[in-house]
Amino acid sequence: MSSVLFDLILVWSSQESDADYLELQNLLKTEFPNEFLIYSFTTTKQAIEHVQSIKKPSRLSIVITKLGTNEETSSKPLIEAIRSHDKHTFIILHSCTACRDPNIRWSFASLGVNMITETIKPIRDVFQQLIPLAQPSSKSKYACLYCKWPSFSLEQLCIHVPLYHTNEQEFSVKCNLCQRPTHNYAVHLHDEHSPEQHPRSIAGPLYAFSLVVCRRKRDNCFLVVQESGSMGFWLPGGRVELGEQLDKAAERETLEEAGVKIRLTGVLKIEFIPRSDSNRLRIIFFAEPADENDCEPKTIPDYESYGAMWLTYEQTVQCSTQGQLRGNEPLKWFKYIAQDGIIHPLSILSKNEL
Incomplete structure (x- = not known):
């Protein structure tokens, strides 16, 4: 029992004991036989009573809960x-429902759910990221600015912040490592302090961005990213790195932010914005999944995004009316595509580019 690292609370009613539950149980037995002390409940009331009975927890906790089918099993309380x-x-x-309904997803993300998924594999993957956080380190000297969790090593802090706090409302903070102000602590940690070796992007006088409107043909759904910091749903995309081609940036950013491999099929807009201190170039690509049978969106939060999902145009309209979009561009472009707007060929970009 000394090797137990987490209390794992499972809330899964008898009406929901499906194949996923059996897969989860098998995962725990075969790959994580010692790391978790498991508490299983079939009602929300039982789980709440257990949580409230713990006055001074001796271990960190993980909760896996279904959405619930009635008042007795609703996970919200x-x-x-x-x-x-x-x-x-x-x-x-x-929850399959929460992964496909943006309002439910938004609601539970706002309540403080760290991760929303409809399959078991991402749970396995996130376990592997969480386990190092519970292991003591001789280099533990940093605290999280969001939750004041003490005694992290630098490696642990860079894992903890995007996993636990990607969807926190952003606020201006002073980094506790370098004392510089930042409006996105998770991104700042990754770009400035991550122990991983990664190329740094050096901004020049021209900033180039690739954005993607990706439609899944079989149901006319569009791919959106749920931005970190509760900023809202948005198109996948981001800055083009030095030495990177525009199309490769679009593919990379979509995979990083949304977890989906895409195939670019056209160009919707080339936009140049001159400014007094710098200029900005944006290319908005049109795309489809590289494989429609393998295009499950990202569910594990990181510094890139909280996750992603597929939306119909009608769902996007509803998100817009409820203030859940970062801006109006998803709504604009999804309507444009739904109304058979012109899609320019990729060849309008220089052959040196594509």
């Missing part, structure tokens, strides 16, 4: 009970 006093518990919502 449990999440609210945990988040009323605790930001250290990692909460996973396993």
Whole structure:
């Protein structure tokens, strides 16, 4: 029992004991036989009573809960009970409905759910990221600015912040490593302090960005990213790195932010914006999934995004009316495509570029 690192609370009603539950149980037995002390409940009330009975937790906690099919099994009261006093518990919502309904997804992300998924594989992947956080380090000297969790090593801090706090409302903070102000702590940690070796992008007088409107043909759904910091749903895309081609940047950013491999099929707009201190170039590409049978969006949060999902145009309209879009461009472009707007060939870009 000394090797146990986390308390794992499972809330899964008997009506929901499906193949995914069996897959999860098998995962815990075969790949994580010692890391978790498991508490299983079939009702929300039981889980809340257990959580409230723990006065001084001796271990970190992970909660995996279904959305719930009725008042007895609804996960919302449990999440609210945990988040009323605790930001250290990692909460996973396993729900097909929440992954496909933007309003439900938005609601539970706002409640403080760390991760929303409809399959078990991402849960396995996130376990592998969480386990190092519970292991003591001789280099532990940093605290999280969001939840004040003490005694992280630099490596642990760079794992913890995007996993636990990607969807936090952004606020201006002073980095506790370099004392410089930042409006996005997770991105700042990655770009300035991550122990991983990665190329740094050096901004010049021209900033280039590649954005992507990606449509899944079989159901006319569009890919959106749920931006970090509760900024809203947005098109996948981002800055073009030095030495990188525009199309490769579009493919890379979509994979990083949304977890989907794409195939570019056209260009919607080339936009140049001159400014007094710099100029900005934006290319908005049109794309489709590289494989429509393998295009499940990203569910594990990181410094790039909280996750991603597929939306219909009608769902996007609803998101817009409820203030859940970062801006109006997703709505504009999804309507444009739905109305058979002109899609320019990739060849309008220089052959040296594509």
